[in-house]
Amino acid sequence: MALIKAELLKLRTTRLWWVMLAVTIAYVLLQLGLTIGFAGQGGGPNGQPIFPGRDTVPFQELMWGLGASGALFPMILGVVMMTAEYRYQTITTTFLTTPRRERVVVAKLGAGVVVGLAFGLVVLALTAVAVAVSVPLSHGELVLSAKILRIAAGVLAVLVLYTLFGVGLGALIKNQLGAIVAAVVWVFIIEALVNAIPALRPVGKWTPAGAGSAVTNSGVDLGLGTDYLLPAWAGAVVLLGYAVLFSAVASATTIRRDIT
């Protein structure tokens, strides 16, 4: 616990966390705004709306899942939690304080859970406000179904798991810029493609993005299809698996290397 507290203190005593939080908020607000704006408007193949109307329940379900799109930023924060130590050579002091290095990795994962939860709660609060304002204005009825609760929990889970994914990736790559670029390119370009091309979907559902979509799957099809996804729980397990796998491999390889 002391080590997790120390990791959180490291984050709080530098500026990056609130920059990332601000960017996350802005990004999720943009997503919420666009969805509200395009809700119920035509554009589908037969002129029917792509986004469900604001007075519908699917609209609310869609909105509640949007927070997951902000996962990129806590993921980057997770990467930096690890790579900044190498970049600024603070890793020396960290390992002198905690010579059993795998404990440092575990503590960073623990801190990553807290970071992911904090970001997730902020994002859900934004969503709640956006839903609570937009739905009644369109004379819809606010619902808090079991499905919406599951989606909201999924958003929390995705943010936590992506943060852990970032920590694990950072441990594995160590080079800050390299790890961030790798994370962004992998999750948001390669995976987006893999999950968009039907032939690749059997692979795509096992990727972090596919697993992340599974966790928050609202069943609202925006044209890309969601049937191929894993069940939500399996998606969470897959994401957690990546974080644990990366961290374990890193603990056995990169993290063990000499600090010179």
Place this chain on the structure above:
Amino acid sequence: MSAIEIRNLCKAFGPVRAVDGVSFTVEPATITGYLGPNGAGKTTTLRSLLGLCTADSGTALVNGQRYVELPHPLSEVGAVLEATNFHPGRTALNHLRVLCTAAQLPRERAAEALEQVGLADVADKRVLAFSLGMRQRLALATALIGHPKVLILDEPANGLDPAGIQWLRGFLRYLSHEQGAAVLVSSHVLAEVEQIVDNVVIIAKGRLVRQGSLAELVSNGDAAVRVRTTRADELVPALERAGATVERHDGFLRVSGLEAESIGQIALDAKVVLSEVAQERSDLQQVFLELTGEGQG
């Protein structure tokens, strides 16, 4: 039990044998200078001792244990390694608070340690704005945070101005001779540590070349006589029969174990002409330069 015990330590980086069979100990309440030219293997030795590098063979113990096995490392060992080990955006005080939290030390220790090294005024400044000397002091505060009885410093004088070096000397003397700490301080500049060390360990190209007390090293027992002759082949056996140890160098012999006068007598008996007989100055600088092979002449 020695505070630091290094036994037959070996560490290679690829084909380079950075540390090659080094052994020495450091006792409580003493200051040991770990000396050698740049690249001699000092840093690798210290980093292996601190568990940052994994030695290929041999042991390096602090208080009888490997560093990684120490339950509360910061309370046993303080280390000053490089001047850049700080996040530039974090304040000095916060840097130490992180350590206090991780090592479960009382919160007040952070401010106390800053006070101890004279950085209390800049506690809330980001390290970004710190000079090299201030960073070096902060590194020392980091080392002192857990009141350790063993201090390991790698080139701590780098970046310090003369006044800072003076201050550091006094501080290390106080910690060692009055507080009983075992201090191991490395340097490639003998003059930086000559005034404060009790013992010296000299390393060159990864190998130990000399160790002993400062007094032993500069004493006459170690002093040699430099002899020049064109007929070394005849003189050397005669000197060795008389119990001397002779090192052949380029153009001269270095004879130890005999006084200059006896050497002259032996040469006369052997009918060997000497062109030079000179008592070597045996100050530590000379010894250091010769042992490390940096200053022939």
